[in-house]
Amino acid sequence: MIRALRLLPFVFLSAVALILLGSLYSQKQTTTLVGTQLPPLALKAFSPADLPKAPMMVNFFASWCAPCIEELPLLEELSKRYNIPVVGIAWKDTTAALTPWLEKYGNPYQSILLDDDGAYGISLGLRGIPETYVVDGKGIIRYHHLGPVTPDTISELRATLKEFTK
């Protein structure tokens, strides 16, 4: 009996370790707001175009972000292929820096808004930039893509877009 009880702490510790490991691997770092309404895009506009209606992709980027350059052609390709507009939100950026950056690397955005103080991004559970959100026709966030959209990470985003732009 005592021998069995002596094993109890080890059994218990192993159980805790397994639970922690499991939660570590299952934990997706995406925002918990997936499935909820996109907060109103009440931000200062950089580009003059009117805000497109949902469905749309909302992409956080900045002229000071190197990985953002990499995803620009892919965003454009997705936008054309699935006929979905991309709203760019320049996170903590300035108009002076954005203009030459967009001229140099291209502009896949239908409309660009400025998140000067970064608060809108935080209200969407942003962890860094670039990040992309897919919003359906009802304005519900369907998918949150962490990091740059690259040929290696594009499949899930493609699948989401395919699903509700049919």
Place this chain on the structure above:
Amino acid sequence: MTRHSFALVLRVTPHSLRGLQQAGWGCRNKCGMTILLILLFLPLTLSANDTHITRANALFHELRCVVCGGQSLAESHADMAEQMRALVKKQIKHGMSDDEILTFFAERYGDEILTTPPINSFTWLLWAAPVLFVMTGLLIWRLSQKKT
């Protein structure tokens, strides 16, 4: 140049003083009242600011930086942490309670953003672990005592 400026001041000063005195007599009561009110409310404003700073600092320790492993907002130098600290200060200024602010962040980033996670189906084991360890230890000790 300096002498000239000095002379100008000397020439102007008596007249200005007279003007000021006249104006002062006219608004003496109002000015006095304003100063009194400022003196009355200044400590209150300062104390509110102090409370805001204390609350903000406490909240910075209760929130984890999402881009730097294990560090709280108070410890982190990351840009994102800086933005979050600014947002916390703004939320306090807008009259949000501590619970409302913590809920705002937990709703967006999950409970993992809280340095003190709440007790739920995932975390109860962690919270119960110390008690369970002590109880098991006591039980083993008791049983071994009885045997000897």
